[in-house]
Amino acid sequence: MGTEAPHLDPISDEARHGQELFQTHNCIACHQFYGLGGYMGPDLTNVTSKYSPVYARTFIMNGTPRMPKFDLAPEEVDALVAYLEFVDTTGTYPPENYEVTWYGTVKQEDDPQ
Amino acid sequence: MMAKEENLIGLKFMRLGMLALAVGMFFGVIGGFQFLFPEFLQELLFTKTRPLHVSLVVSWIFLIAIGGIYFYLPRQQNLKLWSLKAANIHFWVFVATGLAILLSYLTGKFGGREYFEFPAALSIPIFITWLIFGVNYFRTVTKSKGSWPVYYWMWATGIIFFFITFCEAYLWMIPYFRESMIREIIVQWKSYGALTGSWNMLVYGTAIYVASRIAGTEETAKSKLAYSLYFLGLFNLMFGWAHHTYLVPSQTWIRTFAYIVSMTELLILGKILWDWRGSLQTFQKHKYCNAYRFMFAADIWVFVNLILALIISVPALNLITHGTHITVAHAMGSTIGINTMILLSSVFYVIREELPQHVHAGCTKQVQLGYWTANISLAVFFGALVLAGLGKGLYTGGSFQDMMLQIRPFLVVFAVSGITLMLGIWIVLWHAYRLTGEILSPSATEPLPEAA
Numbered sequence: 001m002g003t004e005a006p007h008l009d010p011i012s013d014e015a016r017h018g019q020e021l022f023q024t025h026n027c028i029a030c031h032q033f034y035g036l037g038g039y040m041g042p043d044l045t046n047v048t049s050k051y052s053p054v055y056a057r058t059f060i061m062n063g064t065p066r067m068p069k070f071d072l073a074p075e076e077v078d079a080l081v082a083y084l085e086f087v088d089t090t091g092t093y094p095p096e097n098y099e100v101t102w103y104g105t106v107k108q109e110d111d112p113q
Numbered sequence: 114m115m116a117k118e119e120n121l122i123g124l125k126f127m128r129l130g131m132l133a134l135a136v137g138m139f140f141g142v143i144g145g146f147q148f149l150f151p152e153f154l155q156e157l158l159f160t161k162t163r164p165l166h167v168s169l170v171v172s173w174i175f176l177i178a179i180g181g182i183y184f185y186l187p188r189q190q191n192l193k194l195w196s197l198k199a200a201n202i203h204f205w206v207f208v209a210t211g212l213a214i215l216l217s218y219l220t221g222k223f224g225g226r227e228y229f230e231f232p233a234a235l236s237i238p239i240f241i242t243w244l245i246f247g248v249n250y251f252r253t254v255t256k257s258k259g260s261w262p263v264y265y266w267m268w269a270t271g272i273i274f275f276f277i278t279f280c281e282a283y284l285w286m287i288p289y290f291r292e293s294m295i296r297e298i299i300v301q302w303k304s305y306g307a308l309t310g311s312w313n314m315l316v317y318g319t320a321i322y323v324a325s326r327i328a329g330t331e332e333t334a335k336s337k338l339a340y341s342l343y344f345l346g347l348f349n350l351m352f353g354w355a356h357h358t359y360l361v362p363s364q365t366w367i368r369t370f371a372y373i374v375s376m377t378e379l380l381i382l383g384k385i386l387w388d389w390r391g392s393l394q395t396f397q398k399h400k401y402c403n404a405y406r407f408m409f410a411a412d413i414w415v416f417v418n419l420i421l422a423l424i425i426s427v428p429a430l431n432l433i434t435h436g437t438h439i440t441v442a443h444a445m446g447s448t449i450g451i452n453t454m455i456l457l458s459s460v461f462y463v464i465r466e467e468l469p470q471h472v473h474a475g476c477t478k479q480v481q482l483g484y485w486t487a488n489i490s491l492a493v494f495f496g497a498l499v500l501a502g503l504g505k506g507l508y509t510g511g512s513f514q515d516m517m518l519q520i521r522p523f524l525v526v527f528a529v530s531g532i533t534l535m536l537g538i539w540i541v542l543w544h545a546y547r548l549t550g551e552i553l554s555p556s557a558t559e560p561l562p563e564a565a
Contacts, residue, residue: 036436100428106429107365
């Protein structure tokens, strides 16, 4: 019905655990996926491909002046990074390749065909 | 004559709502300063202040709208509540659930879904209270004779769609929805868009009710225009949500359809502008100074917000505004400028009807001071958010920190105007809380006349 992701890879158990951690620490209060969430921190949709999984891991483990250090166990950090890598495969935000029609709507490269 | 107890329950909801707004704005101000100084108040992280703020101010909207319905039906519509006991249970379960949610936030126990950041188990009592409210409402209004005025339909629609959208918000717990992140995110934000539409039905129904009562005629609430606006609002509620998810990969027709639906709101805007001046002249003759004042402010904010809403509903422009503070400006303008002003109008209308001897006291300079402080602050607050959003949307560099530094001046204005906005609202709430307390005081327990 128009909401199918362009990829069909199921989420791994590790990434699923990462999603649970993302929720129990209420990360969405500060971060966004696809521009949806809080604005204290950056959008994380493509953080692992735009930078790298190591980059994301460094922030999660050490925190920043804007983000507290959550003192997570190593396997929890692995799970969160796995979740961010999974999210990264679902699409691109902000869209890089798109077409604006004459009447103002937008067609994106990632849209299901 | 009608027993006074029948009226009390609506006022209890309203007074609880005032407390929720007062405290919720305080957490909002703290959150605003945490944007500027992230290390400020580390004991109360932004992950806690944000849901505390959001849940409390959303509770304000629901509590005043629900309180108004519980008050207006028995007190002014001569429709005795189907069950006063059920309404009392509704109130106390709401209080207990609200306290549990606040406690869960303060102790860091999160469900972690945007706007529903409390543990999912706490959604069960919320669902139960709405079931109680829904049954009580429908069993009460179906005793009404003749055709329903439009506000009965709006309240009924708001209640039904709350159930639907609240359930939708938890579809992520079913594996089918979880297995695709895109499906999950679109269903989630579809439900939030429609949930907002459902509470707007409750609030706009309240607005039409208060306006028609002040005008002293049901014409407004039974006109063809009122019903056409209702159906347009219903249509928007069901299909106009997709501007939240324009940038999530999805079929283009979803965007285009939502875009067309959003544009139909131009009809409402045009009609409101057409009738506005005429309604001002008749409104001003009436005695409900504060109720009129806040409804007038809501009118102004309707114009401002509709213009912004229409802009961000154009997918091509949404590319710039999405994920920026412009979205926050839209949310704040709607919930404070429109919803809160309408709900304060409802509160002061009740006060004027119940305490006619306080008519002059109710229109004191302090309320005017709070009114003007709140509205001027909101205008500055709104403008700062739009500018911050433009700064973010048009930023082409790759550094989040650099972007935040560039928009910092706007965030300073946003945070400072947030304080004056809170102080203005607090002044108004203090008067409203004190006066509604007088209505509930033991000296005022004798039976009152049935209709105002």
